[in-house]
Amino acid sequence: MKPRVLVVEDETSISEPLAEHLSRDGFHPQVTGTIAEATTAYEVAEPDFVLLDVMLPDGDGRDLCREIRRRSDVPIIMLTARGEEVDRIVGLELGADDYVVKPFSAGELVARMRAIMRRGRAGSEVTSKSPIVIGAISIDPSSRVVTKDARDVQLAAKEFDLLLLLMSRAGEVVPREQIMDEVWDPHWFGPTKTLDVHISWLRKKLEDDPSHPRYITTSRGVGFRFATPADVKD
Ligand code: CA
Numbered sequence: 001m002k003p004r005v006l007v008v009e010d011e012t013s014i015s016e017p018l019a020e021h022l023s024r025d026g027f028h029p030q031v032t033g034t035i036a037e038a039t040t041a042y043e044v045a046e047p048d049f050v051l052l053d054v055m056l057p058d059g060d061g062r063d064l065c066r067e068i069r070r071r072s073d074v075p076i077i078m079l080t081a082r083g084e085e086v087d088r089i090v091g092l093e094l095g096a097d098d099y100v101v102k103p104f105s106a107g108e109l110v111a112r113m114r115a116i117m118r119r120g121r122a123g124s125e126v127t128s129k130s131p132i133v134i135g136a137i138s139i140d141p142s143s144r145v146v147t148k149d150a151r152d153v154q155l156a157a158k159e160f161d162l163l164l165l166l167m168s169r170a171g172e173v174v175p176r177e178q179i180m181d182e183v184w185d186p187h188w189f190g191p192t193k194t195l196d197v198h199i200s201w202l203r204k205k206l207e208d209d210p211s212h213p214r215y216i217t218t219s220r221g222v223g224f225r226f227a228t229p230a231d232v233k234d
Contacts, residue, residue, distance in 0.1 A: 002028040003117070006047035008038040008064065009079060010057050014102065018051070021106035035059045042068065049113060050076045052096070062094055069095030073144075073157040075116045077109065095156055132167045135232030137206055137215060139167050153205050158183060162198050163206075166216065166226035175223040199224060 005022055009015040010033040022029040030045060032038040035058050042050070050068060054061040065076055078099035097116050100109055131140040136149045144160055146153045155163065161183045166174060176192050184194070199218075203210040215227050 002026055003048040004045055005029045005049045005051060005113075006038065006041055006045065007031045007051045008033075008035070008056065008061060009051070009053040010034065010055075011053075014053075014079070018106050018109070021110065025110050027110075033057070035061070035064050038064060039067075047074060049117075050074055051079055051109070052076055053079045055081065065094045065096050069156055075113070077112060077116070079104070095158065132170075134167060134170055134227060134229050135215065137167075139164055148206055155202075155205065159198055159202055159205075162195075163202055163226075166224060170226045171228040171231075173219040173223050173225045179223065 003026075005027045007015050007019060007022075007029050009018070009031065012033075015031045015033070019029040019031050027049070030041055030047070032041050033056070035056050038052075038056075041047075052061045052065055056064075061078065065078065068074065068076060076096045078094075078096045079102060080099050081102050098112050100112065131138055137146070139146050139160075141164055146155055146160065146163065162179065165179060165182055176195060179195055180192055199216060200210070203213050203216055206215055207213045214232055217225050217227070219225055
């Protein structure tokens with residue numbers, strides 16, 4: 001089945017040629033021009049990929065990005081105009097997988113879409129499939145369910161990937177660069193503030209006292225370490 005791509009873009013001079021290109025490349029595009037239309041289309045079609053403009057007639061695409069990310073792991077690429085305040089970090093903090101700056105070539109965009117889809121598949125192949133339980137926290141890589149004290153904890157896609165990496169290497173300090181490589185982008189060379197932001201989100205969701213973490217500790221200047229079962233035994 002062709003991957004379904006929801007295109008949210010109000011400029012038809014961009015969306016029409018893009019949709020043609022996507023069809024030729026084996027995708028099934030659906031074009032919408034407003035947040036309202038996109039929200040309905042998203043619920044009906046459950047797309048495999050979302051391409052999302054920032055400035056839309058009825059609102060900000062970044063809000064829609066957050067909204068979609070709260071519900072699903074579907075890959076999202078933001079389509080931004082030069083000068084819009086969506087730098088790399090902001091885009092990633094919104095939960096978007098990547099962004100392109102207009103004008104972009106449809107060929108380049110499709111290459112990035114394929115890279116994200118490959119990464120998703122590769123990630124699921126290399127990761128262990130057995131659940132890991134440390135102290136009160138458990139993570140199940142196959143169902144992507146995380147619990148604390150047997151209660152479900154809702155995590156965004158990147159938070160989950162980050163937690164899985166740290167828990168599968170419990171007791172080791174995992175260097176920041178390696179985390180950026182494995183969880184974000186294999187060619188990361190920018191600032192890593194997004195990593196600290198995600199760590200603080202994870203602590204808020206998982207630690208009894210996020211300001212004095214027991215599970216995820218910082219090794220200053222190096223990286224982060226997830227506790228071993230012995231570390232968190234009361
Ligand atoms: Ca626009």
